[in-house]
Amino acid sequence: MTSTPHTPTDVEVFPPTLREVMLRPRWIAMLLLSLVVAGVFAWLGQWQLSRAIDTDPPPPGATEVVRPLADVVAPGEYLPEPLVGQRVEASGSWIPGDFLVVSSRFNEGVEGYWVTGQLRLDDRDEPTSIAVAIGWASTADEAADAVAQLQFDAEAPDAAPVTITGRIISDEGPALPPRGADPQEMTSMSPAVLLGQWHDVEGLDVYRPYLASEVAPRLLLDISSPAPAEGSNVNWLNIFYALEWAVFAGFAFYLWYRLAKDAWEKELEDLEPEPGG
The missing domain is CATH 1.10.287 (Helix Hairpins)
Incomplete structure (x- = not known):
């Protein structure tokens, strides 16, 4: 089978x-x-x-203690967020010809102009500058008069170094001028843009943030710059x-x-x- x-x-x-x-x-x-x-x-x-979570936040009111600029941020560095608005002190000399006007600046709710300058810092091994918002003017003519006065004082043979106390603030970045305005008009406080119009910048170290002066010279008003709000550590x-x-x-x-x-x-x-x- x-x-x-x-x-x-x-x-x-x-x-x-x-x-x-x-x-x-x-x-x-x-x-x-x-x-x-x-x-x-x-x-x-x-x-x-x-x-x-910031495990070591700055104590309340730390931004109101005046510190040397070099202790807060170095040239070319971005400003850490906890230090935005920190009061600092810097000494140096104004560079003649670099007093420039920035428009669309508000002071106590009123639109006007900032007069800015290049402050060449003292006690530095390399040439180092920081952009300074020197003061506020309500009109373009007042700002122009202040620029002329600052230029005259900076060029004087007996021009003495200055010490500026104010708040260190981050670069606002470049901005286009309003439609129909002068192409060279600046409407934001940007040290990078100001650097493009400064003189004597060969080999120059520049701070990324700028310094808003607390006390304005004559012909200008003090810039309103209140203390920054206390932020959360989260x-x-x-x-x-x-x-x-x-x-x-x-x-x-x-x-x-x-x-x-x-x-x-x-x-x-x-x-x-x-x-x-």
């Missing part, structure tokens, strides 16, 4: 489970890659979170970024799961019998 040999179609094929697919070397390797990516995202989230934007990185880390695992499941579902479809077969 002979037996009938089995044909390949007689072999029963069991579909794989999702777990079996996930345990294949390919998907284990993908899981390890996801772990690496998630680890990077988690590290970035932890880094953002560590920057979100940076909510950094906390939001940290949460974003946590979501990205979770998404790395979800993407691995979704791709493995898609591969499993594709295998199940391939094992289904053809219609009418």
Whole structure:
């Protein structure tokens, strides 16, 4: 008696489970890659979170203590946020020809003009300057008269060094003049823009922030510059970024799961019998 040999179609094929697919070397390797990516995202989230809370905030009223400019920020550096509005003191000499006017400056709600100057600092190994907002004028003519007077005083043979006390403030960045205005008109206090019009700048170190003087010379009014509001020691934007990185880390695992499941579902479809077969 002979037996009938089995044909390949007689072999029963069991579909794989999702777990079996996930345990294949390919998907284990993908899981390890996801772990690496998630680890990077988690590290970035932890880094953002560590920057979100200032564990050593400045004490209340710290900005009102006059400090030497060199102790607060160095030339070319950005001004740290806790130090914006810090009262500082700087000594030096005005550079003749660099008294420039900035428009659209408000003083106690009244629009006017700032007269600015290049203060060449003393006691520096390299030539170093900072832009100074010297005082406020209500009209362009008053600002022009003040520029002429400051220029005359700076060029005098007996011109003495000056000491300026005021608030150190971040660069406002360049801004386009109003439509129809003089293309050279400046409407923002930007040391970078002022530097482009200063003289004697070869090899010059320049401060990124500017100094708003507390006391104006004659022909100008004092610039209104109140103390900055006390800020919170929690940076909510950094906390939001940290949460974003946590979501990205979770998404790395979800993407691995979704791709493995898609591969499993594709295998199940391939094992289904053809219609009418």
